[in-house]
Amino acid sequence: MRLDSSREALTAAARVDNTALERAASSAPRIAAAVRSRRARNVGSSLASAQGDVARPVAAAATPRDFSAFDLSGRRALVTGSTRGIGLGLARALLDAGAMVVLHGRDAGQVAAIVDRLARETGRIDQLDGIAFDVTDAGAMRDAIDGLEQRLGGIDVLVNNAGIGYSGSLIDVPLDDWNRVISTDLTSCLALAQRVVPGMLERREGKIINICSVFNRLGRDRVGPYAAAKAGLGALTQVMCANWAASGIQVNAIAPGFIATEMTTKLQSDEEFDLWLRKRVPASRWGRVEDLGGIAVFLASHAADFVNGQVIFVDGGLPAVL
Numbered sequence: 603m604r605l606d607s608s609r610e611a612l613t614a615a616a617r618v619d620n621t622a623l624e625r626a627a628s629s630a631p632r633i634a635a636a637v638r639s640r641r642a643r644n645v646g647s648s649l650a651s652a653q654g655d656v657a658r659p660v661a662a663a664a665t666p667r668d669f670s671a672f673d674l675s676g677r678r679a680l681v682t683g684s685t686r687g688i689g690l691g692l693a694r695a696l697l698d699a700g701a702m703v704v705l706h707g708r709d710a711g712q713v714a715a716i717v718d719r720l721a722r723e724t725g726r727i728d729q730l731d732g733i734a735f736d737v738t739d740a741g742a743m744r745d746a747i748d749g750l751e752q753r754l755g756g757i758d759v760l761v762n763n764a765g766i767g768y769s770g771s772l773i774d775v776p777l778d779d780w781n782r783v784i785s786t787d788l789t790s791c792l793a794l795a796q797r798v799v800p801g802m803l804e805r806r807e808g809k810i811i812n813i814c815s816v817f818n819r820l821g822r823d824r825v826g827p828y829a830a831a832k833a834g835l836g837a838l839t840q841v842m843c844a845n846w847a848a849s850g851i852q853v854n855a856i857a858p859g860f861i862a863t864e865m866t867t868k869l870q871s872d873e874e875f876d877l878w879l880r881k882r883v884p885a886s887r888w889g890r891v892e893d894l895g896g897i898a899v900f901l902a903s904h905a906a907d908f909v910n911g912q913v914i915f916v917d918g919g920l921p922a923v924l
């Protein structure tokens with residue numbers, strides 16, 4: 603799906619926002635000068651009081667840290683399942699860190715609407731694109747990814763986030779349901795990587811972030827196919843690392859705890875479960891999609907170039923405490 607239709611209108615909207623940005627930028631030197639002079643005054647007064655107090659040597663000013671390795675400018679990131687929930691949160695974080703972000707879902711209209719919304723909110727239409735396909739449809743995936751790669755010239759960051767939940771007893775889980783969950787939450791991640799990695803291998807760099815779950819580490823009676831898929835994805839993360847790490851590709855996973863999204867709506871409104879969760883999770887709350895943005899930006903960035911094959915839990919401390 604090409605989203606050219608909405609581009610012109612959005613570029614106009616972005617121009618309006620840019621005017622405000624330019625105005626802010628023109629006042630930036632004055633703000634910076636004021637901050638510098640205030641800092642100098644503060645340093646001077648704290649020095650004077652230190653010397654007045656006891657004449658002791660003052661530590662040399664620390665070298666400013668360079669955080670440019672976290673900057674994602676120029677990186678092209680595809681986040682699957684980013685029409686809402688965790689995927690949308692991750693897409694927003696990568697966008698804010700400077701990446702060009704491709705939004706994705708099954709419905710082209712819904713994807714276009716989210717592209718519009720983010721463009722309006724951020725004024726960054728030039729950093730946004732969108733595609734639509736079902737991750738369990740190999741043919742549709744191939745056509746969409748090939749088209750996207752031609753259009754963008756490659757994908758630097760693949761976030762395998764699209765997924766579905768499951769709740770049902772293990773003894774009679776219908777095999778169709780089992781296969782649907784495994785195919786959406788696990789097999790699709792391999793299939794997508796198989797299409798995107800050849801380009802990464804050619805460029806000798808790339809990042810893959812697989813979205814796992816706290817069920818990679820813990821069991822619960824009614825999540826059979828889901829836990830099996832996510833634990834499999836954790837294992838696949840390591841095997842991908844084993845295959846591609848030497849070619850400059852880093853493959854890691856984020857394992858969120860219980861996050862308040864559409865997927866967990868039923869659990870959130872179940873008073874008993876909500877109470878149990880607040881007691882069970884050391885942080886005593888549901889996770890927010892924003893809780894996952896920082897780690898995603900880190901894993902997508904050059905700051906994580908030597909981090910590979912890891913499953914990183916972001917869960918308020920859940921599996922750490924009994």
Ligand SMILES: NC(=O)c1ccc[n+]([C@@H]2O[C@H](COP(=O)([O-])OP(=O)(O)OC[C@H]3O[C@@H](n4cnc5c(N)ncnc54)[C@H](OP(=O)(O)O)[C@@H]3O)[C@@H](O)[C@H]2O)c1
Pocket residue numbers: 682683684685686687688689706707708709712735736737738763764765766767786787813814815816857858859860861862863864865866
């Ligand atoms: N919420 C949690 O507590 C939690 C915890 C740990 C891990 N996770 C994982 O985090 C990921 C996102 O979860 P969420 O809570 O944000 O779920 P969500 O709100 O239900 O969003 C799921 C996203 O995946 C897309 N999707 C689902 N099936 C798809 C398919 N066959 N093809 C293409 N796209 C598909 C949906 O797009 P459509 O618009 O096409 O439906 C939607 O954008 C999942 O992998 C989930 O297992 C969630």
